[in-house]
Amino acid sequence: MKLLDLIVDEAASIAAIRRDIHAHPELSFQEVRTAELVTTKLTEWGIPVYRGLGRTGVVGIVKNGTSPRAVGLRADMDALPMQEINTFAHASKQTGKMHACGHDGHIAMLLAAAQHFGKHRNFDGTVYLIFQPAEEFGGGAREMIKDGLFEKFPMDAVFGMHNWPGEAIGKFAVAPGPVCASSNEFKIIIRGRGTHAAQPHSGIDPVPIACEIVQAFQTIISRNKKPIDPGVISVSMIHAGEATNVVPEMCELRGTVRTFTLEVLDLIERRMQKISAHVCAAHDASCEFEFIRSYPPTVNSQAEAEFARSVMASIVGEENVVVEKPGMGAEDFAFMLQSKPGAYCSIAIGDGTHRAAGHGAGPCMLHNPSYDFNDEIIPLGATYWVRLAEAWLAKHPT
Structure with a gap:
């Protein structure tokens, strides 16, 4: 894997942020503490922030050069209303609330990319870092759009990513067409x-x-x-x-x-x-x-899915980028893809052995009370975000 050195060097500090978010989960449209943490970090790294889209949404604005081209990278922030049974140190401190879908990890990967952008902006254009509320319940993507996401921050395309338990670390999956159901x-x-x-x-x-x-x-x-x-x-x-x-x-x-x-x-x-x-x-x-x-259904546009695949392959090799199989689960990133070209992909987090100390008895599957995100993939996910944005703004026409 061709990871960015700066992101690898900062992996432990980003993992600590991820575990803090995991320990303090917030439900849909209640992500006040999480949004504050994201805002604090982006500001610390010199990235201007816009708050309040979709109630608790946060958008970081990374500009460089003079090009009007722009790309959006999205991470969801909300937790689920379920009780965690893990006992490790960063287990949920909130009764009946848990990051059982890995949104804490999604935030961490985008923050790691943001930290890199704070020091290295190897592109001409704008990267919008979209930290979205209420993916699980309430359609936070739809609410951000209603509040003017794409008018306030005009972008040529938008990309999303979700963790993928059960497959070996170092693999991605993406495909054009439907990937999630309505x-x-x-x-x-x-x-x-x-x-x-x-x-x-x-x-x-x-x-x-x-x-x-x-x-x-x-x-x-x-x-x-x-x-x-x-x-x-x-x-x-x-x-x-x-x-x-x-x-x-x-x-x-x-x-x-x-x-x-x-x-x-x-x-x-x-x-x-x-x-x-x-x-x-x-x-x-x-x-x-x-x-x-x-x-609605989550439907990747052809050109953007193929573009994402090429970036993934440049990082992990063609053999480690597989065709995403459509699933009947739903994803509110669909609203963004109804408005803009883009692609939603998966990143593998391994078989769950990272939970050896203090995890529950169940498998490391999404929406499971034994789930925990694998911090080992934060550098890979962040590297993908950085390379995707750089490649899009360098090569893709408006």
Whole structure:
């Protein structure tokens, strides 16, 4: 690996910052302490800062020369509402809050790149360091955009990166096209007529109606959309009834829908609404249908994904840059990619053996109470950010 010496030399101090952030996790739109820490460090390194985009977002502005070209590098900052079971010294000090997705590491890698930019600006143009709130819940990227991210800081492209547990250190993954699915939620309330369970004929039972709807939803996936277009409908919650001898008045269904394209999402929403309404009508029940679109699909642009791949290969070699496999998880960097060309990639953090002292019993997987970011990859991630920005501003046309 061709790492930048200055970043390697400062790795221990950046790792200490990462562990401090890990010990003090903050949930979506509550990243006040984290934003303050980021601001303090950027200011210390001579980088101007703009605060308050998307409530708690921070943008560092690194300029050099006279070129109007600009590129954005993004790291997310929020933690998850879950209890950590690790016992090492930097484990979460906040009950019910944990950096279980590695956003503390994402901050650290971008800070390490910022520290390098504070001393060496080997480019002509502007690098915007985007520290984004609320990736997990609330769409912080969308809120930063609403607050004028791309108007206040006009950039030609934007790039994001996420850690990747389970693969050997020194590997990256990136690909053009969809890499994460859209994330959407639905709530359906079926209203029947309650009655005694011994006299079902005198009421309208919403439970079998709900079962019929759940079964019919799967025909959308198998019979309405094209087989080659991915899509998932998961009814994950069913609530009805309070007593065993009472036919309930209502039944509530909740769940999620995930797709890689908005066209498939439109189809699924339309069919779900029609099925729900007509099945209920067939049984003389009423239906309330609510569909909430949370995050759109994360779709990398072709040129920017290939550009990112070339930078990765220059650092770790072609054999260590693999094709990113699309996953049904969601990522709100999608909002930024709807507005700007760019690419979202993965960086491998190893098999979890870095947690030997004090980790929980579970695997080092994302959203797991035993998870911890691997500080060993901070220099690699930071080197990628620096080389990507330098290469983009040096070679890429506006």
